Amino acid sequence: MIVVSESVSVASLSVQYGSTLALQDVSATFRPGTVTALVGHNGCGKSTLLQTLAGIVRPSSGTVRTGARRVSYVPQRSDVNDRMALTVGEIVAMGTWPRRGILGRANADDRRAVDDAIQRLKLTELRSRRLSTLSGGQRQRALLAQAVVENGELVLLDEPTTGLDAEAREIINSIVDDEVSRGAVVVVATHDADDARRADSTITLGRGEILWVH
Numbered sequence: 001m002i003v004v005s006e007s008v009s010v011a012s013l014s015v016q017y018g019s020t021l022a023l024q025d026v027s028a029t030f031r032p033g034t035v036t037a038l039v040g041h042n043g044c045g046k047s048t049l050l051q052t053l054a055g056i057v058r059p060s061s062g063t064v065r066t067g068a069r070r071v072s073y074v075p076q077r078s079d080v081n082d083r084m085a086l087t088v089g090e091i092v093a094m095g096t097w098p099r100r101g102i103l104g105r106a107n108a109d110d111r112r113a114v115d116d117a118i119q120r121l122k123l124t125e126l127r128s129r130r131l132s133t134l135s136g137g138q139r140q141r142a143l144l145a146q147a148v149v150e151n152g153e154l155v156l157l158d159e160p161t162t163g164l165d166a167e168a169r170e171i172i173n174s175i176v177d178d179e180v181s182r183g184a185v186v187v188v189a190t191h192d193a194d195d196a197r198r199a200d201s202t203i204t205l206g207r208g209e210i211l212w213v214h
């Protein structure tokens with residue numbers, strides 16, 4: 001159950017990588033129980049905004065307010081190291097680490113959360129397979145299952161449905177709906193027109209600046 005009711009926001013946010021200004025004076029609000037889609041051309045700053053909300057990238061100026069939220073961030077699957085000798089089950093179980101620490105013992109609730117996420121993302125048959133042996137859609141479902149176990153109040157998804165077939169997209173969309181129903185703030189970077197249509201609001205970025213909000 002989500003209890004954080006205030007919105008997540010960024011104000012006058014700028015992010016610079018060396019001489020590249022990836023975000024410029026971006027201000028936006030993300031409300032609990034809603035999905036916001038970030039859209040725009042390649043390189044317009046979508047991933048940078050997600051990573052700044054996740055606390056991975058530090059702003060050059062401006063503020064990020066996420067409240068006391070647990071953050072679940074799922075990067076673009078092409079950015080995930082697939083040489084890790086980890087099985088789907090192990091990847092999903094890593095979602096319990098924020099609660100118990102890497103060395104902590106998993107309790108019955110942790111095991112139940114992992115089993116539940118594996119079932120909801122239809123990964124039961126793939127549980128013992130290594131990430132490197134999975135298709136793109138299977139890999140995306142495994143990464144999302146880890147985020148589901150984390151049970152974050154701010155859920156950041158980078159191109160979760162890009163290149164996936166209708167069945168995988170349906171599974172992922174139903175998880176996004178569930179996250180929204182439990183009151184999470186969900187932000188999705190996407191090139192997919194359907195994802196943008198499904199969202200409660202859409203922020204269009206162009207060269208690091210907000211062009212439109214609707």
Ligand SMILES: Nc1ncnc2c1ncn2[C@@H]1O[C@H](COP(=O)(O)OP(=O)(O)OP(=O)(O)O)[C@@H](O)[C@H]1O
Nearest residue numbers: 017020021022040041042043044045046047048049
């Ligand atoms: N680690 C980095 N170091 C230097 N420049 C970077 C880095 N990450 C991103 N950039 C640059 O910042 C700008 C914004 O990139 P970002 O990845 O946020 O865009 P994006 O909208 O997510 O793109 P895509 O749709 O291709 O995923 C681009 O010009 C990119 O080249």
